[in-house]
Amino acid sequence: MVPLSYYLILSGILFACGVTGFLIKRNLITIFMSIELMLNGVNLSFVAFAAQWHALSGQIFVFFVMVVAAAEAAVGLAIIIAVYRTRETLNVDQINLLKL
């Protein structure tokens, strides 16, 4: 059986990849996907713990996260399309209307 720590390390790596992508990427879609990556990193640690402790609640939580992520993806992609239509760019450095 694969030890718990392996799952957690993988989960941490996935989450760190997400954060890094979120911070350094300029394309809005890439940033969006980085967020998904972070969510999945967290999901992985949930199911790992659930398998380790034989507790169902972690797995149920993952379903919730997936549902929320799907809803978020729908709304987020709609916003991205709307932004692209008005600004004709997806570079976050240029989407700065709220800047001081």
Place this chain on the structure above:
Amino acid sequence: MTPNLHLWLIPLLPLAGAAINGFLGKRSSRQAVSTVALVFSGAAFAMALWVVSQFSSLTLPYIETLAPWIRAGAFQVDFAFYLDQLSLIMLLVVTGVGFLIHIYSVGYMWEEGGFYRFFTYLNLFMFFMLTLILASNYLLMFIGWEGVGLASYLLIGFYFLRDSAASAGKKAFIVNRIGDFGFLIALFLLIKHFGSLNYAELAHVISPLHIETHAGLFTAIGILLMVGAAGKSAQIPLYVWLPDAMEGPTPVSALIHAATMVTAGVYMVSRSHVIFDRAPSAMTVVAIIGTLTAFFAATIGITQTDIKKVLAYSTVSQLGYMFLGCGVGAFSAGIFHLMTHAFFKGLLFLAAGSVIHAVGGEQDMRKMGGLRTKIPWTFWTMTAGTFAIAGIPPLAGFFSKDEILWQASRVSLIYWGVGVFTAFLTSFYMFRQWFITFFGEYRGEAHDSHEHGGHGHDSHGDDHGHGHGGVHESPALMLGPLVVLAILSVVGGWVGIGNRFENFLAPVFHSTATISADSFDAPAVSTESTSPESLSPASKSEESGKNTELLFTAISVGAGVLGFLLAWQLYYRRPELPTEIAAKLGGFYYTVLNKYYVDEIYAAVIVKPLIAFSSAVLWQGIDRGIIDATLDGSAEGAREVSDSMRHMQSGNIRSYAGWVAAGAACIIVFMAWMAVGTR
């Protein structure tokens, strides 16, 4: 059966008039404004007369409680009115003279701007003055006291565009505040030691107490009350505001600064006679202040050339007489003089206003002269007033002044001597004014060259419909009150014949008589003659006293006549002589001419250090240095912090993300550290 007098209506009627004129007067015609003002002040006078008609059926003192005001434990103050012989006399004087002056003002102010404002203030003054008089406790009296000060301030500064009028108003207000401070402390002492401010309760509590042989509580309260009275009634050392108050329109000078408001101090001292009776030292202070003020102001009055300033100093001097009367325990004589003074000084001011009106706004007597034939009505009424104040029998001033001097002589001949000499000075400066103004040649400008247009003294530079036509008699609206007051100045003193006035007031000051009879000899002896029971055992000494009284009366009349003769000699027969005398006196003359430099001394000793202290320490030091600096510092600090924090809100999404990540990292580190700690 005591009828319900509805005393509350008397002050409220003028207040209603003030409210109507104040809110609606600006858009109303002059006729409407003057009708409102006259109707409401006249109604107050009618109410006062009605009260007189009911007077015999009253049980005195008549107290009318309207509503509770302050109830704090045992201490309580109500909105309540108090009527006894003393307030009745004041009521009649204030409403009667006030109503006459209202009528006069309609004529006098007709051409002036701010007509409605003037009558609003005048009615407001009546309201506060009547509150002061009718109050049944010191606190309500204090409200009236402050209110008349306010009205006085507003009316002195009536021509507020003129700088001198505005600062005269401020001076009056500030000097009065100094007096009010003493008054307030006296009230606090009363609350602390007797737990009440009601006249009736205080009299009840204090009456059984003994006279203070050494200075004590009553002396302190008495002197503090006197400080308040000195502020309001323009006594040394707080008299300086009254001459400046002549900046106001002349009817105001007559009503507020001669006939009524300035006598509030005398009324207050008389009202507090229970306290003063028990504080002989305070009585002495009152008498000395009164005597000094009477003399001091009279000497200044001699040198003044402004017709209103002469009357102003004369008012200060006559108020000094009233305080002398109070100070020697002859409260009723003081009130008597208050009443006659209200008649003749109100008359003199109104007549002076009529003179000023006649010569087109000139106030300098040196530019008048020979007006006797040109304005005969004004001349004859003013003559009545002048003879009355000079103490020529049988006019009003003679009776009251003689009463005061006689009572003073029974306490100390020094009071009497200074008083008689002051009577001589009074007579002299009043006849001096009379001769300069009405006799000799007219020294004013040619009649048709009034470039300053109408009432230069009161002038807004408004267009005056008249006043250009040379010397002219005033309209009947102004002469009517003059004639009424002239008649009162002639006959007003007759009520004092045979001590009738004193006997009328005796119930108010009754406790004085009993106290003075059994234990104390110095002040307060005076009222012995008022109480019939003390007359009989002392009838023998009264007999010889009668002769002395006659002698003293003859001397004081002689002083008045001497003043007349001297003025006649100097200002009628040989008008060049006064200049020569003034030149001979040199420095002394200029000292008096400049009012003994009292204003300058006050400015140097009190005002300047105060301003220096205020600006250097209070303003620059405390206000700027501490209060402002603290506030500014904290505001600056908040601004600095916000300014640096502002850069976090860059609007750059990735930097937000960075902050979120950094925050999350911080939390993780913290959690890990906690986990390590608990292990």
